[in-house]
Amino acid sequence: MRFISSQFGGASFSCLTLFVLLLLHFCHIVSIVGQKSDGALTVVENPDGGERVGGAEEEVTVDDDDDDDDDEGDLEVVQPTEQWQTLKPSHAVPAGSRVRLNLQTGEREVRLGDEQLKYWTQEHREKEETQSSFSPDELKRAMKKIKEDLNPASKDTQRQDSVESKYRPLEELKRDMAQLDLLVETDVQIMRRLLDQFNSSNSTTEQKMSILLELEYLVHQVDNAQSLCSMGGLQFILEGLNSSDFRLQESSAFVLGSALASNPVVQVKAVESGALQTLLTTLATAQPLRVKKKVLFAVASLLRHFPYAQRHFLSHGGLQVLSDLFREDRGGILRKRIVTMLYDMISEKELISQVGLDSVLDAAHQERVRQYSKVSLQGELFEKGWCSLVPQLLESTEHDYREKALRALLAMAPVCLDQYRSNGSLLDSLLSLRDQYQEMVQSEITLGEENGYFAEIVQLIDALHVKMK
Ligand SMILES: *[C@@H]1O[C@H](CO)[C@@H](O)[C@H](O)[C@H]1NC(C)=O
Ligand SMILES: *[C@@H]1O[C@H](CO)[C@@H](O)[C@H](O)[C@H]1NC(C)=O
Ligand SMILES: *[C@@H]1O[C@H](CO)[C@@H](O)[C@H](O)[C@H]1NC(C)=O
Ligand SMILES: *[C@@H]1O[C@H](CO)[C@@H](O)[C@H](O)[C@H]1NC(C)=O
Numbered sequence: 200m201r202f203i204s205s206q207f208g209g210a211s212f213s214c215l216t217l218f219v220l221l222l223l224h225f226c227h228i229v230s231i232v233g234q235k236s237d238g239a240l241t242v243v244e245n246p247d248g249g250e251r252v253g254g255a256e257e258e259v260t261v262d263d264d265d266d267d268d269d270d271e272g273d274l275e276v277v278q279p280t281e282q283w284q285t286l287k288p289s290h291a292v293p294a295g296s297r298v299r300l301n302l303q304t305g306e307r308e309v310r311l312g313d314e315q316l317k318y319w320t321q322e323h324r325e326k327e328e329t330q331s332s333f334s335p336d337e338l339k340r341a342m343k344k345i346k347e348d349l350n351p352a353s354k355d356t357q358r359q360d361s362v363e364s365k366y367r368p369l370e371e372l373k374r375d376m377a378q379l380d381l382l383v384e385t386d387v388q389i390m391r392r393l394l395d396q397f398n399s400s401n402s403t404t405e406q407k408m409s410i411l412l413e414l415e416y417l418v419h420q421v422d423n424a425q426s427l428c429s430m431g432g433l434q435f436i437l438e439g440l441n442s443s444d445f446r447l448q449e450s451s452a453f454v455l456g457s458a459l460a461s462n463p464v465v466q467v468k469a470v471e472s473g474a475l476q477t478l479l480t481t482l483a484t485a486q487p488l489r490v491k492k493k494v495l496f497a498v499a500s501l502l503r504h505f506p507y508a509q510r511h512f513l514s515h516g517g518l519q520v521l522s523d524l525f526r527e528d529r530g531g532i533l534r535k536r537i538v539t540m541l542y543d544m545i546s547e548k549e550l551i552s553q554v555g556l557d558s559v560l561d562a563a564h565q566e567r568v569r570q571y572s573k574v575s576l577q578g579e580l581f582e583k584g585w586c587s588l589v590p591q592l593l594e595s596t597e598h599d600y601r602e603k604a605l606r607a608l609l610a611m612a613p614v615c616l617d618q619y620r621s622n623g624s625l626l627d628s629l630l631s632l633r634d635q636y637q638e639m640v641q642s643e644i645t646l647g648e649e650n651g652y653f654a655e656i657v658q659l660i661d662a663l664h665v666k667m668k
Pocket of ligand 1: 394
């Protein structure tokens with residue numbers, strides 16, 4: 200009897216459970232459909248709906264009164280459109296949506312935010328990545344925080360996870376509005392904040408260095424580097440170069456070099472701000488090799504394709520500073536970089552004059568030729584003794600260093616040839632290098648590689664040898 204009764208009770212319980220489950224399942228489907236279709240599902244829950252501002256088809260009211268309580272983990276997301284829609288207290292909206300209180304009805308309404316509107320009307324042309332100024336780390340942190348706040352205990356299905364990481368309930372959104380504003384800072388705002396922090400008298404050297412590092416990351420974008428100059432950032436960087444703390448010197452030179460790289464606007468502003476003199480002074484006086492490397496990088500970036508700066512570099516004794524640096528440098532890394540820089544300067548000038556031979560001479564080109572003609576680099580190189588300095592780099596054991604030396608020797612040949620010819624040890628070292636590289640070319644060929652790197656070096660040696668005959 201008891202057995203039967205309990206069995207019967209069990210059966211009826213299962214039936215009820217099944218019914219409830221089916222009901223829940225149905226509600227669940229409804230809510231999923233509601234989330235996925237933007238406004239396609241319009242459930243008008245009471246007959247007075249017509250009184251609401253905005254008209255019936257512009258409102259999406261997701262049915263929620265019944266399953267709201269048992270489904271506390273299931274967020275209901277309203278996809279905003281260009282029109283205002285009424286919000287229920289438990290509704291979540293995507294971050295960036297505009298929410299307002301309708302004073303006539305006392306209800307909150309949502310529509311796409313201004314940024315989103317722009318985005319939508321541009322028909323998703325822009326990549327989402329570039330629209331957002333979240334850094335990946337900030338985004339991760341923000342997402343993590345949102346998830347933790349929304350879902351303290353349960354780990355739900357993937358679908359729910361992804362919904363909850365994309366959308367935030369309204370209350371949460373309002374509470375963290377200030378934080379959100381901070382997260383969507385534009386690059387310009389970030390740089391403004393960094394400069395203010397840098398300028399504050401109580402920031403430590405470590406803080407300044409980390410600020411400079413952040414700036415260095417930002418100025419790789421051409422626009423950012425130019426904005427940094429307009430905000431007066433250049434002045435801070437030049438003061439940093441002047442600093443007595445070599446770590447600040449190093450970081451400042453790094454930012455400056457990156458901002459200058461392939462950025463003519465910044466190059467001009469830097470020269471106008473006296474960067475050339477500051478750089479040369481720092482290069483001449485800085486002690487640790489690390490600082491010298493970064494300052495040299497900034498000098499090279501400043502001079503690249505900028506004949507005006509090159510001319511002033513020469514007239515301010517730049518080659519003298521470089522030759523002192525070259526002589527001191529035992530490791531060879533600075534030597535290589537200096538020789539590479541000189542080679543670049545010679546060859547860009549060569550290139551300009553060659554282009555002129557077989558193309559239409561427009562005004563801009565003529566102006567460039569004129570400016571380069573004032574850069575008397577070759578003559579200065581000869582006078583400052585570079586015809587005997589550069590051959591020293593051939594003594595390095597690094598293939599890369601030797602290659603750079605050979606290229607520079609060839610480029611300087613027009614003015615240095617007599618000195619090369621009278622230098623017996625240069626000829627000896629060329630011939631011995633040639634033997635060495637010929638052997639390596641043979642092993643390159645047995646490995647199936649023709650015209651490899653070593654073959655290229657042999658060609659450079661041969662070319663120089665021919666000139667010296
Ligand atoms: C740096 O701070 C001083 C006041 O301490 C202010 O006068 C100056 O304008 C600030 N410079 C920049 C570029 O913000
Ligand atoms: C620097 O001073 C400002 C106020 O002058 C203060 O808000 C800030 O917290 C201080 N920063 C540090 C690192 O002490
Ligand atoms: C760097 O220091 C020198 C002298 O020590 C000074 O003439 C120059 O104006 C300083 N430059 C900057 C940008 O502070
Ligand atoms: C001659 O060449 C050697 C490298 O082979 C170099 O070290 C030396 O400085 C050169 N001397 C002159 C006077 O050019």
